[in-house]
Amino acid sequence: MDQPAVEVFHYKDKEQSSNLLLQLNRLRQENVLTDVFLCSDNTEIPCHRNVLVSSSPYFRAMFCNNFIERQQTKIDLKGVTSTILSSIIDYVYTGLISISMEIVLPLMQAASMLQFGRIFEACSHFLQEQLSPDNCLSMIRLSEILHCNSLRAKAKEMAMKSFSDVSASEDLCELSLPELMGYLEDDSLCAEEEQVFETLVAWIHHDPLSRRGTIGDLFKKVRLRYIHPTFLFQFIANDPLIQSSTLCTELIDSVRRLMFSVSTKCIGDTAADFKPLWVAPRRYTYNDMLVVLGGRKNNEQTSREALLFDEKRQKWQWLAKLPIRLYKASYVCLHSVLYVLGGLATSTNRVNRTVYTLSLKTNQWRTAEPMLEPRFAHQSVSYLHFIFVLGGLGPDRRVCGSVERYNSMFNQWESMAPMPEAVLHPAVAATDQRIYMFGGEDAMQNPVRIIQVYHIARNLWSKMENRTVKNVSAPAAVLDNKIYIIGGYTRRMIAYDTKANRFIKCANLKERRMHHSATVLNNKLYITGGRYVNGHDVIEDSDSFESYDPKTDTWTSKGTLPYKLFDHGSLTLTCVSQNMGKI
Structure with a gap:
C-alpha cells in the first residue's frame, strides 16, 4: 500500500538556541551591533539591549518604558562593582557563573537589584552548602538582610536540628528575647528539655542586667514534665536564677506536688496557669x-x-x-x-x-x-x-x-x-x-x-x-x-x-x-x-x-x-x- 503523504513536517533544531547564545556572545566580545554600555568603576561593558531586556525584568523596565536610560548609550550602575557586573553579563550571554565565598554576598545583592532570580537562588544554594551549627544563626541574620527565604528556611532547619551544638555558640547569646522564645517554644526543636533550660540560663548570664527579668517567661517554655526529676529538683530548683523568681519556684512546687501525690486529685488542685504547661506535648524530635x-x-x-x-x-x-x-x-x-x-x-x-x-x-x-x-x-x-x-x-x-x-x-x-x-x-x-x-x-x-x-x-x-x-x-x-x-x-x-x-x-x-x-x-x-x-x-x-x-x-x-x-x-x-x- 502507498504511504500517505506527510502534509506538515515539524522540524526542531535542538542546537539552535545554544548556538544563537554563543554567536551573540561572540558579537558582544567583538563589539558588533552592541548598542549600550553598562558602566561601573570606570569600566565599560558593551551589550545588546535586546539581550539584556530578554534576560531581566530590571532591564526590560529600563529600556522598554519612558525612562531616561532608554535614550542613553552609557548606563552607570551604582552599587555594583565592575567584577560582579562582568560576571553577571557573562552569565547573561553564556548561562555560566562562578560563585565563591569572596563574591557571593555582593553577587547576591547585585542579582537582587538587577532581578536575576536564578543567580540569586544559585548563591543561596551555595551558602546552604556552607551551613554548619557554628554559622547557621549568622546565616539566618544574613538571609533576613538579603530577603532570601530559601536560605533562611535551610539555616533555621539546621538550627532546630542541631540545637545542642548551636546552643553552645556565641551567636545564640546575641539572639533577641522574641527570637529565643521562638526557638524554645517550637515543637520541632531537637533538644532535651534539660538542654533547653541550660540554654536559657546561658542566654540570661550573657547580659544579666537587662535579661534577668525574663526568666519567668523563658522558664514557661521548658516542658517540665519531660525532665528527669533528679535534674529538676536538685539542679534546676537550686539554681539562683530560678530561686530569684516567684513564678519559677511556684512552677517547680506544682510539679513536686504532682509527682509526690501519685493521685489524680492533685492535678485538680494545681494552679490553673500551670495546667497548660504540664500537659504541653513532647517535642516532635x-x-x-x-x-x-x-x-x-x-x-x-x-x-x-x-x-x-x-x-x-x-x-x-x-x-x-x-x-x-x-x-x-x-x-x-x-x-x-x-x-x-x-x-x-x-x-x-x-x-x-x-x-x-x-x-x-x-x-x-x-x-x-x-x-x-x-x-x-x-x-x-x-x-x-x-x-x-x-x-x-x-x-x-x-x-x-x-x-x-x-x-x-x-x-x-x-x-x-x-x-x-x-x-x-x-x-x-x-x-x-x-x-x-x-x-x-x-x-x-x-x-x-x-x-x-x-x-x-x-x-x-x-x-x-x-x-x-x-x-x-x-x-x-x-x-x-x-x-x-x-x-x-x-x-x-x-x-x-x-x-x-x-x-x-x-x-x-x-x-x-x-x-x-x-x-x-x-x-x-x-x-x-x-x-x-x-x-x-x-x-x-x-x-x-x-x-x-x-x-x-x-x-x-x-x-x-x-x-x-x-x-x-x-x-x-x-x-x-x-x-x-x-x-
Whole structure:
C-alpha cells in the first residue's frame, strides 16, 4: 500500500538556541551591533539591549518604558562593582557563573537589584552548602538582610536540628528575647528539655542586667514534665536564677506536688496557669524506640545483647552489651533510662539485687542503687517516677510475695505492702494509679485464676477471682486505657477494661505463645520472641516480631529478630532523634 503523504513536517533544531547564545556572545566580545554600555568603576561593558531586556525584568523596565536610560548609550550602575557586573553579563550571554565565598554576598545583592532570580537562588544554594551549627544563626541574620527565604528556611532547619551544638555558640547569646522564645517554644526543636533550660540560663548570664527579668517567661517554655526529676529538683530548683523568681519556684512546687501525690486529685488542685504547661506535648524530635535486651538467645546461654529497633528505618542496631549474663532479670524503662533489675548471675549461680542502667546518651551501662532483696523471675513496672518490683524467687528459690519501690527523685528503695498471694510469671501492668497483676502460677506450678490489684497512693492490695484469667508467662501492656494480656500457654489475647471491669476478646495469636515480651510503640502492640507450641505439640524458640493494631484488631508480621529469644525484656525508650547517630 502507498504511504500517505506527510502534509506538515515539524522540524526542531535542538542546537539552535545554544548556538544563537554563543554567536551573540561572540558579537558582544567583538563589539558588533552592541548598542549600550553598562558602566561601573570606570569600566565599560558593551551589550545588546535586546539581550539584556530578554534576560531581566530590571532591564526590560529600563529600556522598554519612558525612562531616561532608554535614550542613553552609557548606563552607570551604582552599587555594583565592575567584577560582579562582568560576571553577571557573562552569565547573561553564556548561562555560566562562578560563585565563591569572596563574591557571593555582593553577587547576591547585585542579582537582587538587577532581578536575576536564578543567580540569586544559585548563591543561596551555595551558602546552604556552607551551613554548619557554628554559622547557621549568622546565616539566618544574613538571609533576613538579603530577603532570601530559601536560605533562611535551610539555616533555621539546621538550627532546630542541631540545637545542642548551636546552643553552645556565641551567636545564640546575641539572639533577641522574641527570637529565643521562638526557638524554645517550637515543637520541632531537637533538644532535651534539660538542654533547653541550660540554654536559657546561658542566654540570661550573657547580659544579666537587662535579661534577668525574663526568666519567668523563658522558664514557661521548658516542658517540665519531660525532665528527669533528679535534674529538676536538685539542679534546676537550686539554681539562683530560678530561686530569684516567684513564678519559677511556684512552677517547680506544682510539679513536686504532682509527682509526690501519685493521685489524680492533685492535678485538680494545681494552679490553673500551670495546667497548660504540664500537659504541653513532647517535642516532635522525641522518638519512641523499641529495645530488646537480655533473655535466652538461640536456646543457649543467657544473652548479654541489647538491641534497638528504629521503626522509621525498620532496622536493628546493637547497643552496649550488658555487663554480666543474668537469668530471669526484670526490665523496665523510666525517664528514658533502661533498668535491668536483679536476676540470677549465671557465672556464680547467685541471686543478686544489682541494678544496671543504660542511657542512649552515653550507650554505657552503669550500676544504680541496688534493690533491698535479691530476686529473680520477678516482675517490674514503672509508674510516674517510681519503679515497682514484685515477687519472684529469692536466694532460697522459694516464691516470695514481697514488693519494693524505687523512688527516682530520692534514689532510694523502700518496702511496700506484700502481694495477697505470691505467684510466679503473672501478667503485670500499671495504669490509673494502680498496678494490675493477672494470673500466673503458684509454687506447685498450677495456674492461678485471680486478679491482684495494688493501689499505689494507698499502698493497699485487693484481689478477686476471675475465671477468664488463665495465663502463665504472658506479658501485659497498656494501650488506650485497656490492659492487653497476650498469650501465656494459649493463643488467646484479651483486653481488660479497668473502668468497666470486663474483658474483651481480641484477635488470636498464630500459635500458643509464652515467655515472650510486649511493649507499646506508636499506638500499636509489639510482640517479640518467646516460645511457642508447634503443630506436633513440641515447644520451640521463636524469633518472631509482630505488631497488633487495636483499631483494626489485626496482627502484622514485622519481620524477625536477629536471633531466637525468650525470657527477655521488650521496652519502649524515648529519646531525642539527634542522639541516634551517636550509637
